Amino acid sequence: PERLFDALSGRLAQFVYGPEEGVAFEAWYRRHEDVFTVDGATLGDATRVRPLLHKLDAPVYEKYANYILPRAPRDVSFAETLDLLMNLFGSQQSLFNARCACMKLAKEPKED
Helix, strand or coil: CHHHHHHHHHCCCCECCEHHHCECHHHHHHHHHHHHHHHCCCCCHHHHHHHHHHCECHHHHHHHHHHCCCCCHHHCCHHHHHHHHHHHCCCCCCHHHHHHHHHHCCCCCCCC
16 A cells, blocks of 8 residues: 555646636546556555645645644544645635636637
């Protein structure tokens, strides 16, 4: 399991949250989902959580760890960890802002 953990960690890019740039956890996880669900399918919950948390940058990890207090990150299941990270570091665009952005889209005169 330790070698598999190292192999999985090596295939993951670091997650750096950037809501202004549209960098949300959902997109990062979509990119790496197979590493956890296919390659790491034989690993236990705790072993799959470790590389996931290992690839969070320091501010993201601290926010997550503080959010789940008094529990330790190792005590949270993989599914719950994913859910929490999706909620904490998901897209911050409100429905109102998304609709406004959509309405601002303009059709070029030559487009049909």
